Amino acid sequence: MKPVLLITVYLGAVTLPLVASWIVGGPPRPFHQELASGLGILAFSMILAEFILSGRFKSISNGIGMDVTMRFHQVMARTALGFALVHPFLFGGSPAGGDRPWDPTRQLTLTTDFSDLASGIAAFLLLPCLILLAIGRTRLNQTHETWRLIHGLGALVIAALLLHHTVYAGRYGSQPVMTGLWVAMTAVAAGSLLYVYLIVPLRQRSRPWRLASVTRLTPKQWEMTLTPDGHPGLDFKAGQFVWLNLGHSAFSMRENPFSICSAPAAGPSVSFMIKELGDFTRTIGQIEPGTPAYLDGPYGSLTVQGRPEPGVALIAGGVGIAPLLSILRQMRLTDDPRKARVIYGNRALDQIAHREELDGQDVTYVLSEPPDDWAAETGLIDAPLLDRLFTPEEFNTWVFVICGPPAMMDGVEDHLLKRGTPSHRILLERFDYE
Numbered sequence: 001m002k003p004v005l006l007i008t009v010y011l012g013a014v015t016l017p018l019v020a021s022w023i024v025g026g027p028p029r030p031f032h033q034e035l036a037s038g039l040g041i042l043a044f045s046m047i048l049a050e051f052i053l054s055g056r057f058k059s060i061s062n063g064i065g066m067d068v069t070m071r072f073h074q075v076m077a078r079t080a081l082g083f084a085l086v087h088p089f090l091f092g093g094s095p096a097g098g099d100r101p102w103d104p105t106r107q108l109t110l111t112t113d114f115s116d117l118a119s120g121i122a123a124f125l126l127l128p129c130l131i132l133l134a135i136g137r138t139r140l141n142q143t144h145e146t147w148r149l150i151h152g153l154g155a156l157v158i159a160a161l162l163l164h165h166t167v168y169a170g171r172y173g174s175q176p177v178m179t180g181l182w183v184a185m186t187a188v189a190a191g192s193l194l195y196v197y198l199i200v201p202l203r204q205r206s207r208p209w210r211l212a213s214v215t216r217l218t219p220k221q222w223e224m225t226l227t228p229d230g231h232p233g234l235d236f237k238a239g240q241f242v243w244l245n246l247g248h249s250a251f252s253m254r255e256n257p258f259s260i261c262s263a264p265a266a267g268p269s270v271s272f273m274i275k276e277l278g279d280f281t282r283t284i285g286q287i288e289p290g291t292p293a294y295l296d297g298p299y300g301s302l303t304v305q306g307r308p309e310p311g312v313a314l315i316a317g318g319v320g321i322a323p324l325l326s327i328l329r330q331m332r333l334t335d336d337p338r339k340a341r342v343i344y345g346n347r348a349l350d351q352i353a354h355r356e357e358l359d360g361q362d363v364t365y366v367l368s369e370p371p372d373d374w375a376a377e378t379g380l381i382d383a384p385l386l387d388r389l390f391t392p393e394e395f396n397t398w399v400f401v402i403c404g405p406p407a408m409m410d411g412v413e414d415h416l417l418k419r420g421t422p423s424h425r426i427l428l429e430r431f432d433y434e
Ligand SMILES: Cc1cc2nc3c(=O)[nH]c(=O)nc-3n(C[C@H](O)[C@H](O)[C@H](O)COP(=O)(O)OP(=O)(O)OC[C@H]3O[C@@H](n4cnc5c(N)ncnc54)[C@H](O)[C@@H]3O)c2cc1C
Pocket: 066, 138, 143, 144, 145, 241, 255, 256, 257, 258, 259, 260, 272, 273, 274, 275, 276, 277, 278, 279, 280, 281, 282, 319, 322, 323, 429, 430, 431, 432, 433
């Protein structure tokens, strides 16, 4: 889906309960109470939409990019938290609990019965915990898989609590039509988890892969090749990535995202360049060929297929070369007439991967800690380097594909924008969503 369409669908979905509540209506109330209800309604629908913005739906993440999807997920979660935190305090001055014979249908006043409010209070306390845990996940002593499990289950519990609170304590949610809408929306959100953790693994089970080889590329980088086991393989575009589950059940949460570095035109096997980083990637060298694997994908929008620009600049830092290598290889294998220029930054000489293959191309290596006899570029991929390598016309007409450390990507993107490269000609893939 295109970005404009996605935003329209998102706005439509999260404002639907608000609009429906307004249509359902009720006797007038003070403005601050209407505002309180409105913010509560918006917060709940935004939280439900977060399930769909989890990054595992290709129609979303392949349209706007995985990093944009995840950033949007994070920003919307914080916005919903803000609305949710303000929501109870705006009611102010509500009457005490107990029976209100003058208002048996709760049209005029809110409940303060604890049983009806308890679910809202629990969600009110859990939501900030869930978001703080997500923000601080890398600083906590837990695996990424444990965090994902806690995050998914926590979100599900919060959604169930909010559904109860909205239906039993809400002025609008208790109306049958609104109850039906909220139940349907919560079911879609919960169903998205079922889809990701049950339906997708079931599909993967019928399309297994096997580890064909693992070879060391550089002191801390490995190349891994997988072959399809009894099926034709993956239909992907150069530059895309998959979630790789190696050696576990298809239903396991132990899967990591990796860009494919081989070209689609090279055949059904797929290769990955993997840098040692944490508990999974440090074990790559010990995994036996023949190990079963499952792939979920392809994901991502870092692709130049079918683009009209006359040239493709591939700017990589470290293992960020992986998706760009796939693009370069595909361009070569398909005799792509567009020019391709690679800028590949690393710290040290022995970190440059696939040098023999790259040497035959238009490539500029950049080393921040070069050996004494290094005659090529030194330092970082920065503005002066880009100005030396690209003409003003190239800045304006080429597509720039960037993948590497966040600081490098931000610096390059800023400079390209300064040089007049339109933002639709700058494609980025972040390996980290912090
Ligand atoms: C779209 C994308 C493409 C990537 N492509 C490559 C690639 O081609 N080559 C490469 O070496 N690395 C790539 N990465 C990074 C790679 O996914 C992580 O380095 C790897 O998952 C670390 O796993 P670990 O268990 O060894 O490390 P851990 O110590 O568990 O994690 C280190 C960090 O890696 C990230 N991470 C770990 N597990 C996951 C997960 N399941 N999902 C998302 N993030 C996770 C987290 O930010 C975590 O803090 C890519 C990441 C993304 C998002």
